[in-house]
Amino acid sequence: MLPCTGRIDESLLLKSFENGADGVMVVGCLEGDCHYVNGNIRARARVQRVYEILGQIAIGPERVRMYNLSAGEGAKFAAFTTEFYQKIKELGPSPITIARQSKPREVPVS
Amino acid sequence: MITGTPKPIDEVLSMIEAYNKIIVAGCYGCVTVCRVGGDKEVQVLSSTLRLAREAAGRPVEIKEVCLERQCDPEYLEPMRPYIEDYQAVVSIACGAGIQFMAEKFAKTPLLPGINTGFLGVTERQGEWAERCQGCGDCVLHLTGGICPVTRCAKSIFHGPCGGSVGGICEVDKEIKCGWQMIIDRLKSLDQMDNYGKLKPYKGWDASRDGGPRRIIREDMK
Ligand code: SF4
Ligand code: SF4
Numbered sequence: 001m002l003p004c005t006g007r008i009d010e011s012l013l014l015k016s017f018e019n020g021a022d023g024v025m026v027v028g029c030l031e032g033d034c035h036y037v038n039g040n041i042r043a044r045a046r047v048q049r050v051y052e053i054l055g056q057i058a059i060g061p062e063r064v065r066m067y068n069l070s071a072g073e074g075a076k077f078a079a080f081t082t083e084f085y086q087k088i089k090e091l092g093p094s095p096i097t098i099a100r101q102s103k104p105r106e107v108p109v110s
Numbered sequence: 111m112i113t114g115t116p117k118p119i120d121e122v123l124s125m126i127e128a129y130n131k132i133i134v135a136g137c138y139g140c141v142t143v144c145r146v147g148g149d150k151e152v153q154v155l156s157s158t159l160r161l162a163r164e165a166a167g168r169p170v171e172i173k174e175v176c177l178e179r180q181c182d183p184e185y186l187e188p189m190r191p192y193i194e195d196y197q198a199v200v201s202i203a204c205g206a207g208i209q210f211m212a213e214k215f216a217k218t219p220l221l222p223g224i225n226t227g228f229l230g231v232t233e234r235q236g237e238w239a240e241r242c243q244g245c246g247d248c249v250l251h252l253t254g255g256i257c258p259v260t261r262c263a264k265s266i267f268h269g270p271c272g273g274s275v276g277g278i279c280e281v282d283k284e285i286k287c288g289w290q291m292i293i294d295r296l297k298s299l300d301q302m303d304n305y306g307k308l309k310p311y312k313g314w315d316a317s318r319d320g321g322p323r324r325i326i327r328e329d330m331k
Contacts, residue, residue, distance in 0.1 A: 011153035053119070
C-alpha cells in the first residue's frame with residue numbers, strides 16, 4: 001500500500017512481475033482529485049510506459065492496468081478488482097510463472 | 111547536458127543474446143538528468159531484460175550499478191575488482207562514457223543501451239532541445255546568444271537563407287529559423303552592428319575537421 005500512486009515508478013511495477021505476479025492493477029484517486037496535485041497523472045504515464053514495455057517483451061501489455069476511484073467507492077473497487085481478476089484468469093499465468101514452473105526442480109544431493 | 115534516447119528493447123536483447131551474466135551500468139551525470147541512463151533507468155532496463163529472457167527460457171543474471179560519472183577514470187576504477195566476473199556490460203551513459211569504460215576494461219565487451227543525442231537543454235519537463243555543436247570557436251557574443259551552427263539547419267553564417275519564411279525554417283515547419291531569431295534578438299539588443307562583425311567565413315579548424323579533439327591544461331596536471 002502506497003500513500004499516493006505518484007510514488008509508483010516503472011521499476012516497482014516491473015519488479016512485481018519479476019516477483020511472480022500474473023497481473024498488476026494500480027488503483028489511484030480520481031483524476032483531478034489528487035491530494036498531491038498530480039500524483040495519479042504521473043502514475044498513469046508510468047503505467048502506460050510499463051504497458052508499452054510489457055508489449056515489447058513476451059509478457060503482454062494487458063497484465064497491467066490502472067483504475068481510478070475515490071476512497072468512498074467500495075462497491076466500484078470490488079467491481080474493478082473482479083473485472084481485472086477475471087481478465088488475468090482468462091490470460092492465464094504469465095510466461096514467467098510458466099517458465100518457473102516448467103524448470104526442473106533441483107534434486108538435493110543426499 | 112548530453113542527451114540521449116533509449117535503444118529499442120529488441121536491439122538490446124539481441125546484443126546480449128550470447129550472454130547470461132552481465133552488468134547494466136548507468137551514470138549519475140547528464141543521462142540521469144535527461145532520464146535515460148540514471149539508476150532508475152538501470153532498474154527498469156534490468157527488470158525488462160530479465161523478464162524477457164526468463165520468459166524465453168534463458169534467464170540472465172544482471173548486476174545493476176550506477177557510477178558517479180562514466181567519463182572520469184576514478185569512478186570507473188571501482189568496477190575493476192568484479193568486471194571480469196561478467197561477460198559484458200550494457201552501459202546507458204553517453205557514447206563518451208561507454209567508450210571510456212571500454213578503454214579501461216580491455217577484456218569486457220561494452221554494449222550501448224542508449225542512442226546518444228546532442229548537447230542540449232531542458233526546455234520543459236520531458237522536453238530537450240539541441241543548442242550547441244561544440245564547434246570550438248564560439249560566436250554567441252556576436253549572434254545575440256543564439257548559435258548559428260546549431261539553430262540554423264544549414265549552419266550558415268550570414269543568414270537567413272532564401273528558405274526562411276515568416277520566421278520558419280524550410281527544413282521543417284516546427285523549426286524556427288535560427289537566423290531570423292538571431293536578427294530579431296540583435297535588433298532588440300540594439301546590436302545589429304554585430305552582424306557585420308561576423309567573419310567572412312567560419313573556420314572549422316577548431317571543430318571536428320581535424321579529427322578527435324583534445325584539451326590539455328598544464329595547470330591542472
Ligand atoms: S559519462 Fe556522459 S552522461 Fe555521464 S556524466 Fe559523463 S558526459 Fe555526462
Ligand atoms: S558557436 Fe560553436 S561553441 Fe558556440 S554555441 Fe554554437 S556550436 Fe557551440
